[in-house]
Amino acid sequence: MNEVLVRSGGLYTTVQDAGRDGYYAIGMPPSGAMDRYSFVAANMLVGNPDSAAVLEATYLGPELEFTDPRTVAVTGARARVTVNGDPVPQWTSLRVAPGDVLGFGALSAGARPYVAVSGGIDVPEYLNSRSTYKLTGIGGFEGRALAEGDRLPLGGLQAPPRDGLAVPEEFLPEFPEVVQLRLVVGLCSYRLTERSLESFLDTTWKVTKDADRIGYRLRGGTIEFVEREQPFGAGSDPANVVDLGYPIGSVQIPGGNEPIILLNDAVTGGGYATVGTVVSADRDRVAQTGTGGHVRFTPVDVDAAVQARLDRETRLSKLRAVLGR
Numbered sequence: 001m002n003e004v005l006v007r008s009g010g011l012y013t014t015v016q017d018a019g020r021d022g023y024y025a026i027g028m029p030p031s032g033a034m035d036r037y038s039f040v041a042a043n044m045l046v047g048n049p050d051s052a053a054v055l056e057a058t059y060l061g062p063e064l065e066f067t068d069p070r071t072v073a074v075t076g077a078r079a080r081v082t083v084n085g086d087p088v089p090q091w092t093s094l095r096v097a098p099g100d101v102l103g104f105g106a107l108s109a110g111a112r113p114y115v116a117v118s119g120g121i122d123v124p125e126y127l128n129s130r131s132t133y134k135l136t137g138i139g140g141f142e143g144r145a146l147a148e149g150d151r152l153p154l155g156g157l158q159a160p161p162r163d164g165l166a167v168p169e170e171f172l173p174e175f176p177e178v179v180q181l182r183l184v185v186g187l188c189s190y191r192l193t194e195r196s197l198e199s200f201l202d203t204t205w206k207v208t209k210d211a212d213r214i215g216y217r218l219r220g221g222t223i224e225f226v227e228r229e230q231p232f233g234a235g236s237d238p239a240n241v242v243d244l245g246y247p248i249g250s251v252q253i254p255g256g257n258e259p260i261i262l263l264n265d266a267v268t269g270g271g272y273a274t275v276g277t278v279v280s281a282d283r284d285r286v287a288q289t290g291t292g293g294h295v296r297f298t299p300v301d302v303d304a305a306v307q308a309r310l311d312r313e314t315r316l317s318k319l320r321a322v323l324g325r
Contacts, residue, residue: 010058011057014131015139121141134265187274
């Protein structure tokens with residue numbers, strides 16, 4: 001049987017791949033793995049294409065029973081990972097046999113572990129992607145998080161198995177106490193007073209309990225808006241603007257003093273001011289920051305944002321060479 005049995009879905013585990021690109025203009029967010037680096041590295045370890053579907057867990061991973069020989073790898077957040085109750089390393093390819101059970105304990109750092117299985121999670125595609133978008137119940141496994149008793153189909157093997165293939169330490173992510181996020185200031189930053197924008201960039205923000213695949217609500221500073229007569233088409237709140245598109249990673253200020261970083265499953269537009277956009281490479285860092293974590297924003301220009309993305313892809317290319325994938 002080319003499937004894996006879900007004995008426990010963990011806290012919140014979904015099927016995700018590289019994302020559902022190309023539909024943003026019609027209001028469909030891309031979904032997809034929130035931490036691209038960990039996602040691609042996991043697929044490399046098991047010999048899958050970079051875009052193959054994996055499992056993304058939040059805080060507590062699933063318990064999975066295998067029905068045929070496979071190679072698996074767990075990347076992302078630091079966790080206690082076991083096979084048949086025995087601890088196994090992360091960021092390493094592991095061979096499992098029929099009846100073997102992969103399990104998770106508590107995290108020690110980060111927020112989201114990733115599980116790649118050789119052959120990939122072979123759920124049906126929806127709009128060219130296997131990613132789960134739970135808000136509308138599409139993609140993934142029945143458009144929802146995994147639950148006990150689910151049976152996930154697996155694809156055919158793409159590359160010969162290589163047990164014990166490990167990511168070198170210099171390629172592992174760090175988990176600092178305060179996460180630095182590079183931000184391209186713009187869109188509606190003009191709505192903040194100069195003092196408020198400076199304060200926003202100088203504040204260490206705390207991630208609240210409202211932090212998921214849609215967005216991260218932050219707390220810690222105060223926001224002041226420039227007084228003006230609201231234009232036609234905008235609401236009465238000072239945070240309201242005429243509706244516009246929200247880039248993924250944009251920092252929305254929906255009134256009050258709690259900004260929200262909009263992420264992979266967020267709505268694609270609306271009428272709240274956005275102070276800037278977190279560069280795409282640093283969304284990996286957001287994904288691994290949990291409730292109670294702290295972030296700070298560092299302003300950069302578009303060229304620096306593009307370079308950050310290129311740097312991440314270069315790092316992945318170097319890792320591919322090291323792993324021989």
